Amino acid sequence: MSDEIVQIETPFQFNEENKREFDELIGRYPVKEAAMLPTLHLAQRQEGYITPAVMKYVAELLELSVMKVKDVVTFYPMFFEEQVGKYVIRICHTLPCALRDCKVVLEHLKAKLGTDVASETDLAKGTTDDGKFTLMKVECLASCDVAPVIMVNDDLYKNLTPEKVDKLLEQLPN
Amino acid sequence: MVQERRILYEHLDVPNINTFDVFRQHEGYTRFEKAIADFEPDDIAKMVMGSGLKGRGGAGFSTGLKWSFVPRDIEPRYLCCNADESEPGTFSNRYVLEKNPHLLIEGILICCYAMGIETTYVYIRGEFTLGKKMLDAAIKEAYEQGYLGENVRDTGLNINIYTHPGAGAYICGEETGLIESLEGKRGQPRNKPPFPAVEGVFMKPTVVQNVETLCNLPFIVGNGVDWYTKMGPTYADMRNDPPTPDPNTGTKLYCISGDVNEPGVYELDLGLTCSELIEVAGGLRGEEVKAVIPGGSSAPILTHYELDTRLDFTSLTLAKSMLGSGGIIVMNETRNIVDCLLNIMKFYAHESCGQCTPCRWGTPWVRDIVQRIADGEGRQTTITRPKFGITESGRWGDTGETEEIYEDLDLLENVANNIANVDTMTWNTICVFGIAVSWPAVSYMRKFRPEFEAAIREGKLVTLPVAEATVPPEENYAYQQRIIPQEFADL
Ligand SMILES: Cc1cc2nc3c(=O)[nH]c(=O)nc-3n(C[C@H](O)[C@H](O)[C@H](O)COP(=O)(O)O)c2cc1C
Ligand code: SF4
Ligand code: FES
Numbered sequence: 151m152s153d154e155i156v157q158i159e160t161p162f163q164f165n166e167e168n169k170r171e172f173d174e175l176i177g178r179y180p181v182k183e184a185a186m187l188p189t190l191h192l193a194q195r196q197e198g199y200i201t202p203a204v205m206k207y208v209a210e211l212l213e214l215s216v217m218k219v220k221d222v223v224t225f226y227p228m229f230f231e232e233q234v235g236k237y238v239i240r241i242c243h244t245l246p247c248a249l250r251d252c253k254v255v256l257e258h259l260k261a262k263l264g265t266d267v268a269s270e271t272d273l274a275k276g277t278t279d280d281g282k283f284t285l286m287k288v289e290c291l292a293s294c295d296v297a298p299v300i301m302v303n304d305d306l307y308k309n310l311t312p313e314k315v316d317k318l319l320e321q322l323p324n
Numbered sequence: 325m326v327q328e329r330r331i332l333y334e335h336l337d338v339p340n341i342n343t344f345d346v347f348r349q350h351e352g353y354t355r356f357e358k359a360i361a362d363f364e365p366d367d368i369a370k371m372v373m374g375s376g377l378k379g380r381g382g383a384g385f386s387t388g389l390k391w392s393f394v395p396r397d398i399e400p401r402y403l404c405c406n407a408d409e410s411e412p413g414t415f416s417n418r419y420v421l422e423k424n425p426h427l428l429i430e431g432i433l434i435c436c437y438a439m440g441i442e443t444t445y446v447y448i449r450g451e452f453t454l455g456k457k458m459l460d461a462a463i464k465e466a467y468e469q470g471y472l473g474e475n476v477r478d479t480g481l482n483i484n485i486y487t488h489p490g491a492g493a494y495i496c497g498e499e500t501g502l503i504e505s506l507e508g509k510r511g512q513p514r515n516k517p518p519f520p521a522v523e524g525v526f527m528k529p530t531v532v533q534n535v536e537t538l539c540n541l542p543f544i545v546g547n548g549v550d551w552y553t554k555m556g557p558t559y560a561d562m563r564n565d566p567p568t569p570d571p572n573t574g575t576k577l578y579c580i581s582g583d584v585n586e587p588g589v590y591e592l593d594l595g596l597t598c599s600e601l602i603e604v605a606g607g608l609r610g611e612e613v614k615a616v617i618p619g620g621s622s623a624p625i626l627t628h629y630e631l632d633t634r635l636d637f638t639s640l641t642l643a644k645s646m647l648g649s650g651g652i653i654v655m656n657e658t659r660n661i662v663d664c665l666l667n668i669m670k671f672y673a674h675e676s677c678g679q680c681t682p683c684r685w686g687t688p689w690v691r692d693i694v695q696r697i698a699d700g701e702g703r704q705t706t707i708t709r710p711k712f713g714i715t716e717s718g719r720w721g722d723t724g725e726t727e728e729i730y731e732d733l734d735l736l737e738n739v740a741n742n743i744a745n746v747d748t749m750t751w752n753t754i755c756v757f758g759i760a761v762s763w764p765a766v767s768y769m770r771k772f773r774p775e776f777e778a779a780i781r782e783g784k785l786v787t788l789p790v791a792e793a794t795v796p797p798e799e800n801y802a803y804q805q806r807i808i809p810q811e812f813a814d815l
Contacts, residue, residue, distance in 0.1 A: 178486045180526055186508030187491055191450070212508070225510040225677075226491035228450045240451075244412045245621060245667045246581040246653055289494065289671050290412035290621075291451055294581035294651070295588045304453040 162203035168192045172211070182212045186222055190229055199230040227288070232273045235284035237322060239263075240301040243287045246294035255298050258312040259285055262319065282324070326592060326600045329555065331575050332539045333591045336423050342458055344465040347426040353471060355546035356433045360479050363545070368438035372541070374549045376558070376571025381406050381534030382497075382620070382649050384637040391439060393521040394529045401529045403435055403444040404506065404520075405538060408490055408497040410449055411620035412671060413651030416577035416589045417535040421448065421455030425462035429485065431538030433471065434545055436483045439531060443484050447502050450491045459487055494675040498755050499532040500524075501677065512677045513755035536577055556594035559638045559809040569812045572636035576650050580605045583656040594636040598626065601635060602654060610656025612790045615772070617655075619648025621668045622760035624746075624767035625661075627794045629803070642807040645767075660787045661772040662779050665764060666694045672761045680753040686743040687761050693736045694765075702780030703731040730780055733769060740765040770802035 164172055171192060176185050189211065193204045200223050202216075209216045223229045241259065243252050260266065268276025268286040276285040293299045296308035300315075307318055330336075340346045347353070359368055373388025394401060405428070409417040420428055432444050448456045463485050466472045474482050488506055495501045496511035503525045505511035524530020544552050553573045560567035572594045578601060581587045586606030598616050602608055616626045618635060624645040626633060633643045640647045655664065669691040678684045696702055711725035744751035744758035746766045751758040769776055775793045778786040787793075797803035 178484075181507070183508035184506060184526075187505065188489055191489055191491070222508065222510060226450075226493050228490075228492035243667075244671055245617075245664060246413055246587075248664075248667050249582045249653070249655065249659070288451075288492070289674065290410060290414075292409045292415040292418050292449070294413055294415055294653075295579065297581065297587075301451060306454070 158203045158206060160203065162193070162197060162201065162207045164192070164207075165196060168196055176211075183214060183218075185212060186219070187226075190219075190223065194229060199233055201231075227270060230273060233277075233281070234268075234273055235277050236282050237302050238284045238286065240286055240288040240291070242289070242291045242293075242297070242299050244290040244294075246290070247297040247299065250297035252298035254312065255300070255310045255315060256287070258315055259300075262315065326596050326604055328590055328604065329575055329593055330591050331543055332420070332427070332536065332577060333589065335427075336419060341424050342422075342426070342462060344426065344462070344469055347424070351546070352426055353430055353433075355542035356430050356437070356471070357477070359434050359437055359545045360477065360481075365438045365440060368434065368545065371544055371549050372438070375540075375544045375552045376569075376573040377537065377540055377544065377552075378572070378637055379534060380536035380540075380576070380650065382411065382622075384641075384647060387533065387537055390521055391531065393519065394439060394531060395522060396440065398529050400443060401439060401441050402525050402531070403432065403439070403441045404499075404502060404525060404530055404532045405432060405444060405446040406497065406499065406502060406532055406534045407446055407448040407452070407455070408502060409452075409535075409649075410494040410497050411622065411649045411651055412668070413579060413581055413617065413620050413653045414649040415579050415581075416650065418452060418455055419589060420535055420539060421452060422458050425455075425459040426466070427539050427542065428459070428535055429462060429466050429471070431541040432485055433476075433483060434541040435531065435533065435538060437481065441531070442482050444486070445506055445525070446485060446487045447496070447506055448487055448489055449496075450489050456487055456489060463487070493677070494671075495677040495755075495757060498757065501755065502532065503530065510677070512679045513757070515754055540574055557634070557636060558812045560812045560815050562810070567812070567815060570638055570809075572638055576635075576647075578635065578650050578652060580652045580654065582654040583609045583659070584654050585609050595634045595639070597632050597634050598652075599631040601652060602631075605654075608654065608656060610658060612657040613654065614657050614659055614790050614793065615655045615661060615664075617651075617653040617764075619646045620651035621653070621671065622646075622763060623648045624763045625771060627771050628790055629794070629797050630806075638809050642809055644803075644806065657790050658787065660785050661768055661775050661793065662694065662698050662785055665768045666691070666698050668764050669694050669761075672757075676757065676761075680758070682743045682752045683758050683761065686739050686758075689739050690736060690743075690761065690765050693732050693739070697732055697776060697779050698785055700779065700783040700785070702733075702776075703735075704780050705729050705731050728781075730777055732780060733773070733776055736769055737766055767802065771800065773800075 175188050205216050205219045209219045241256055263278050263283050265278050266275050298310050300307050335341050335350045369391050377387045378384045476483050490496050493511050496505040498513045500514035501511040520530040520532050556573045559570045561570040575591050576594050578590050584605040590604050613628050637647050673688040673691040676683050676687045706726050708724045708726050710722045713723035715721040740762035744762045746762050771794050775788050
């Protein structure tokens, strides 16, 4: 992806707080490239997802080609290249959670939100029409003792049942 | 009944143990102070070697030995703390990070002092937002108290710790994948050798160590090697003549999940048996144990015939499985092993990093075969061989012997063994992810073959009673050569 091919409508830039955090980050590593993951996390937190403009900006900051940044973004499941909902719901479906009926919780979530499960290449499939939720399946969240679990953005919810899911969804501000 | 022995987790539930002051009231940082006051760095390395501590992250490699490979004349050297905890069934590191992060910092300090390391990166999996927040806060406090930064406690040591978030890829738990990811690249493992101890992050000597391994260090230094080696069995390594001691010392944070009444983390001496652990975890939820996965999803499965196996590094290796990360998943009589294997194979097919052809293509292929069997479309053929006997017409001739061949089961074994061969323990891949795929695939299929055959024959998943789902060890080649190790003291 050469820089000319990417159509960038509005350029991206860190806000002041993130710029400060980035300046602190970059001093931790002997090479700038190593700040890639934390920088992308910062950018995604600010912009919601990784747009071409974000990639271009990060590439400039780290003195790399845009291609290199894209290479990394596509490898890691936590970086989104499409708009996602305000609340990203990650449901674990690996064996220990499956042994504790995560399927029931998943089906309930699907019905309740009226959406399918997102796939890595098609996030829109799991996003509600109002753009409030994105539902995705993830692998073991290292909380198998309190299975089944989901994460809503950064927060983990344990020992879920359909009733607990209902309560939880009601509590989330719009 | 076996008792829990809480050492790493002793103060886990003390309110506010995550703060410096409370940690300090519970002997916090005194072990590090003892290390710098009473010992030379080399003494610490010798103690760690003498303690027999083995890596808790998966490979179970001797920590002291790993340290001895690090060249002391190349500067700078790095420590990478592996907090990527993603092996299905494992969740002990999370609690350390979230509740007692200062303990990890103290462990890191001791390792840095022993190895002359100035910079540590803690690679935390991206989903651990709370864990990262707690550790970051603890690091900040440690800087303020003069335990980190320049001239630590007036010793002239400079030690820095930085946290580094991952982004959801399991393979970044593999040590060279972690290093690549830390350097800002795709987390694709490197060819070894060179090992990280010689050429790791930024091409410098690097010690990669799991959270739990590092948390053992304060107690080894604080209480001494003699105290530490009393916990857990020391076996005789019969490969050497005369046999040498093979330590499985210390406690282990066993993570137990699945069909038990009280899943959770239990800290116990290494070497208790599978059935004892199930007892400690509140007993089985259900009537009968059908299967136990002893070391995270990568480990070969154990059947109800093997519940007397001791859960330590040596015993499980000799039982053709592994302790791995200590994630124990229990399944009761209602579980279908084909279904469980399908779940695990979906995980691996999703997580392959895609560098090596056998793994990139083989893993989804194995998944597809298991999916087909689970969907009731498993392939089966009937072959007819010539056989001499009395034919229908009453004369001697070819009667034709027919045999049912479960084509898909042979294919499954063949594909898996071509990613990594479980019998010869050779792999055709860059990293041992290949083994982590073929080990479960082949072991589930061999040990629970009747259940796989039934699914193909009946055209749907059939959950057989425990006694019928697996063949007795005497008749099953999957168990052959299972050896029970002998304790060194009994020789
Ligand atoms: C596919 C794969 C995944 C791994 N995941 C982890 C992990 O999540 N956490 C961990 O500590 N070690 C993991 N390991 C083991 C590491 O490669 C390495 O052995 C370990 O971090 C070394 O530390 P230790 O000696 O303290 O155990 C993994 C290994 C492989 C092959
Ligand atoms: S074995 Fe699989 S995970 Fe490991 S390097 Fe090869 S492709 Fe990647
Ligand atoms: S399997 Fe769901 S948290 Fe581990």
